[in-house]
Amino acid sequence: MAAPIPKNKRRRIALGCEGSANKLGIGVIAHDAVTGEPTVLSNVRHTFVSPPGTGFLPKDTAAHHRSFFVRVAKQALADAGISISEIDCICYTRGPGMGGPLTSVAIGARTLSLLWGNIPLVGVNHCVGHIEMGRAITGAQNPVVLYVSGGNTQVIAYAEQRYRIFGEALDIAVGNCLDRFARTLEISNDPAPGYNIEQLARRGQTLLDLPYAVKGMDCSFSGILTRADELAAQMKKELSQGKETFTPADLCFTLQETVFAMLVEITERAMAHVGSNQVLIVGGVGCNERLQEMMCAMAAERGGSVYATDERFCIDNGIMIAHAGLLAYETGFQTPLDESTCTQRFRTDEVFVKWRN
Known part of the structure; x- marks a missing residue:
């Protein structure tokens, strides 16, 4: 089970890292400790744009994510106005997506976890992230x-x-x-x-x-x-x-x-x-x-x-990964460091949605 919330802590906070395609997104979300109501604290995104008439190759997209990961993470923390000690878990996209970009961001998330004192990791299904973010923003039941x-x-x-x-x-x-x-x-x-x-x-x-x-x-x-x-x-x-x-x-x-x-x-x-x-x-x-x-x-x-x-939440973003990951974390789910891999194929229906009745 997830650790109980101290009496003086009114919310859980997650940092989410998304990079399954050409968008690198890192965001911070908070869930109210009593109601579970989500609050978006920051939502930073940087997109790899290829020339007209071309697509984005995995190696080029992965290089983009590696180049911008640190500055996007710093901006997300600054926009959120929180300290590292307040973060309960670090969530990252486990799949599906492009192998190179996924791997780059997974390594970034693992690095932050270790660098900041072994903060728990949560691997998130990209599709479930979209769904849960959409439900949270729109109120669809x-x-x-x-x-x-x-x-x-x-x-x-x-x-x-x-x-x-x-x-x-x-x-x-x-x-x-x-x-x-x-x-x-x-x-x-x-x-x-x-x-x-x-x-x-x-x-x-x-x-x-x-x-x-x-x-x-x-x-x-x-x-x-x-x-x-x-x-x-x-x-x-x-x-x-x-x-x-x-x-x-x-x-x-x-x-x-x-x-x-x-x-x-x-x-x-x-x-x-x-x-x-x-x-x-x-x-x-x-x-x-x-x-x-x-x-x-x-x-x-x-x-x-x-x-x-709108485009803040329907286009790939770190907030959706943070939100879905925090929902799972609150049920006791964590991804051990030695299992914090990623996969290009990860079916939506493979995920056990423990947080819904």
Whole structure:
């Protein structure tokens, strides 16, 4: 069991370290000792941005995280206004994610633990971090969760102390699909390729034909991306001939409308299956206002509600790792130093959610 809170200590505090992809995030959160109410004390993030037309390689992303870890950690502590002695546990992303970046941040978390007097470590599932942060920020009680990011696409619902996966991407994640198409169009990666596709899509007027690949509760995006790439090549050829049948904005608009319609469909099916009228959208793609708008239209027809967060919490961040880790720590969970590894594959439903009834 976690150590009892001294009578003069009114809260538990966790420092969370996230680095599963191109964003390095370190944040500090406090839980009220009586009510468990979370308070965000700091939330610092630094993003590795690659040139337009390129993605981020694991070795380059890992080098970025190593370079910025110390300064981001110092900034998180300074913003939180706490001393090291107040920290109850150090939480880090155990997986899923990219091996190099995960390892860099795990080593950073272990170093802090040892440097600061063997503060307990807590390895956290990245997906569960998104879910718990979303629940805490929005107040959603027992929603169907649509988790959409660069590396994951899952429809999830809670049952019997597990987050059960009802449907997922069979190949590439929806965020990866959008990011790769941004590379095709050589759209800037600053601040994020998906965000820039969203802005361009708002100017689109022509809806083109793309495959629609829903298979039961699962989705497939690779064929859609292939066809979108073919249309982009056709567009460039026509432009070289002085013709313009459709524009990059039309392509972005079409891609968004198609893949988001698929996500709304499988989410609605999950809602019907579990009898829920709440949808919580988490993950980096969850910031997309068009996705939120389409989901709200579906939920309204069912008399339901949609919950989503802004970019501070839906994009990868250290706070979500701190919050989920502290929830686990408060039930007595710790990660021994010699087991504080990380893994690229860590299923959401592998986690025993002891803190929920």
